[in-house]
Amino acid sequence: MSSVPETAQIGKHVVIEKDVVIGENVTIGHNTTILKGTQIGDDVTIGSNCVLGIKPAVNQRMRNVADRGDQLTIQTGTTIGHLASVYAGTRIGKNVFVGDHASIRENVSIGDASVVGRAAIVELNTRIGKSCTIQTQAYVTGDTTLEDDVFIGPCVSMANDKYMGAQSVTLNGPYIKTGAKIGNNASLLPGVTIGRNSIIGAGAAVTKDISDAVTVAGVPAKKLNP
Amino acid sequence: MSSVPETAQIGKHVVIEKDVVIGENVTIGHNTTILKGTQIGDDVTIGSNCVLGIKPAVNQRMRNVADRGDQLTIQTGTTIGHLASVYAGTRIGKNVFVGDHASIRENVSIGDASVVGRAAIVELNTRIGKSCTIQTQAYVTGDTTLEDDVFIGPCVSMANDKYMGAQSVTLNGPYIKTGAKIGNNASLLPGVTIGRNSIIGAGAAVTKDISDAVTVAGVPAKKLNP
Amino acid sequence: MSSVPETAQIGKHVVIEKDVVIGENVTIGHNTTILKGTQIGDDVTIGSNCVLGIKPAVNQRMRNVADRGDQLTIQTGTTIGHLASVYAGTRIGKNVFVGDHASIRENVSIGDASVVGRAAIVELNTRIGKSCTIQTQAYVTGDTTLEDDVFIGPCVSMANDKYMGAQSVTLNGPYIKTGAKIGNNASLLPGVTIGRNSIIGAGAAVTKDISDAVTVAGVPAKKLNP
Structure with missing residues (x-):
């Protein structure tokens, strides 16, 4: 007991x-x-x-998960x-x-x-730093890193499987650096890195790495003119 | 009892x-x-x-909420x-x-x-009129107004904090007028007004006010040719 | 008992x-x-x-559902x-x-x-085949068909009502053929057909039928150059 x-x-x-x-x-x-x-x-x-x-728990078509007790x-x-x-x-x-x-x-x-x-949902094998905010209904996929002070807006979506189940690959979620801010309902593709203090616009689709301290928007996401 | x-x-x-x-x-x-x-x-x-x-309830990093009993x-x-x-x-x-x-x-x-x-989720301080439809998984953020007969499609996303936590501001959700219809998975930015009977396309990102009786689509949302 | x-x-x-x-x-x-x-x-x-x-269960503004026991x-x-x-x-x-x-x-x-x-949510009158994967937070609307081996990415959104409640119509969700893959947070409009083994990019908005074995992306979704 x-x-x-x-x-x-x-x-x-x-x-x-x-x-x-x-x-x-x-x-x-x-x-x-x-x-x-x-x-x-x-x-x-x-x-x-x-x-x-x-x-x-899983079924036979899902990635096996080691129960390490x-x-x-x-x-x-x-x-x-x-x-x-x-x-x-x-x-x-x-x-x-x-x-x-x-x-x-x-x-x-x-x-x-x-x-x-x-x-909000946080999937397996993910590390979230200090003082992060993950807003309502946001989806933080597996194998993802958020450093500290990251802001994930409402309904943000992430993926970690670039072959969408078609091949057996190492899954790889986004890596989001300190102070980055992701606008509501943006989509992050598998394995993208978001640089320190960068800003992703609402509804953007981020298909490649974003360097530090820039603002991007659109589908696919492109740098905004300053 | x-x-x-x-x-x-x-x-x-x-x-x-x-x-x-x-x-x-x-x-x-x-x-x-x-x-x-x-x-x-x-x-x-x-x-x-x-x-x-x-x-x-909140933690120390969240907006304090007055319990008015x-x-x-x-x-x-x-x-x-x-x-x-x-x-x-x-x-x-x-x-x-x-x-x-x-x-x-x-x-x-x-x-x-x-x-x-x-x-679906409706956040605090929000007013929803009569005969509105908020579809499955839609997110109505805080400090938002829906007048009457508004249609919010499935998975629509809204935001109310234009600085994404970076500054202390008055939060300001969308204002959606009578009869407006928001397509599925559209994103509304903080404080935008959607005019009477206007239509927002599926997957659009609305970054500024939309006047009455128009149809917009895209990221960012633009008026469609009639 | x-x-x-x-x-x-x-x-x-x-x-x-x-x-x-x-x-x-x-x-x-x-x-x-x-x-x-x-x-x-x-x-x-x-x-x-x-x-x-x-x-x-429904209220007076919702589609009546026959309880067939x-x-x-x-x-x-x-x-x-x-x-x-x-x-x-x-x-x-x-x-x-x-x-x-x-x-x-x-x-x-x-x-x-x-x-x-x-x-994830699956609405009424929907048929899902064998060995399909519907990822986290995805929304499969009513009156939809997924054939076999379909992959629906996280946070995908679908709709089945092209008039968004304004008219009384037969609702019609997407029809997704065998082996198709839908990227995360894509939006599918009412009644679209997605062809066999086709791929929809993350964050795309699919506004019309997609033929077999093609890849589309963007808002609205367009064919990518091969």
Whole structure:
């Protein structure tokens, strides 16, 4: 059994599986499911109807995922919204905010004070730095890096498979450098690098690497005249 | 405790917190969470595994939200789907339809007979008129106005922060006038006005105001030859 | 009452309504709702906090949906993730994978070994062939056909109503032929046909039919020079 400190506020019909560790002053909403081994730090707030600590699953046509037995770790002061899902094998830093309906896969790390917006999705093997903002409904694909202070606008889309399933390749998401800002509903193609402090316009499709401190827009994205 | 009329059909494992008011002939699905103070009118149907009446939460990098103590009000004849979330401080009118997985934030008003589609999101401080249709997965950002009879196609994206977090500004979503229609997956930039009965093409990016009764398309959006 | 075989692993607070049929070696996660009449085959895995077997609902401004009394059928070896919703009147084939937060409407058929990604949505009256991949957050509209081996990239958007609610028309989604691949965040307009093995670029807007074995990109989408 998992032990729940007296300072915890646990809602009704919450399921807490075995080997779950719960810190001090934790709040968990109603009807939430906390799966085996999840580690929850002090002062963490979790909403209602969430599922946390999910083990990866696939069918025969999907990339196999090694279960390395790692747990989900949620550090001090972080807030998880309602109806959200987070996988085992992921580490969420301090004072992070994860919105309602968001989903975060396995083997992800999220730096302190970052925000993963409402219904945003972060796929596996992705590293997100500190103080990043991933806005509502944005899609951060697998095998992606966001350095620090990156802004991903609402509904941004990314891809990591340039052959779209036709060949067996190493998947490769975007690499987004410190301070870059991606406008709403922009599309980033597999493996593109976005330079430091560069700006991608709303609705742009970025098909190749973007250097530092430039602004691009359009489909395909081109540099704007200064 | 909250009182539940005899005419209500309440599912299993439903959590109803205190000060909830439930009208006549209300149906609530299984495993749904109704938070403190929610006001549910007559003939309202709510699906399973929903969370209603959520109080706003933020982390230190997000805009602070005043909790004015307002409740969620859902008026007569409205249907809320399954796995949906709706915040406190919002008023949903009569005969509205809110799809499964949809999410509606605080300080929103939704006019009678409007539709908020499956997995669509409506952010805070937004006013939606009567008989509007917001299609599946569309994103209506904060501080936005939709007058009456507006059609927002599937996967439409909007933004309200022209500096993408870089400066502290007054956020300003689109203003969409009566009868305007936005094609699927179009992107609207912060603060643009869409004129009465105008049509935005699928996949367009609207970077400036659009006058009444015109059709625009492309990235950036330009007027089509008539 | 529904009978649950001894080989089933059923989570806590699961609701199983009447006339549900559960095969051998089925796993159902916690807090999941299985509605009346759902048919679950052998070796099926269902996550936590799902809602399965939903009956269609509308308001007075939405297309009326005939409830033909059909059940949801999930065939052998299929996996349904967490926080997903699937409607009655739909048939999901063998060894299919449905991701977390995905939603599948009524009168849909999904062929063996296909994948419906995380938070992807499949609307009503849609036929999906075998070994298709529908990536994360993609939107497959109603009245759509995907033949076999189709790849729908992340965040792809489709529409089926060319008048956007202004007229009463027969709705008509895209028809996507065997082996076609749609890049991430592309937009497909109502009724377009995508030819066999054709490729649509990321962020493209497809406004007319695309023949077999070509590559198109841009807004509107045009053939790329070979």
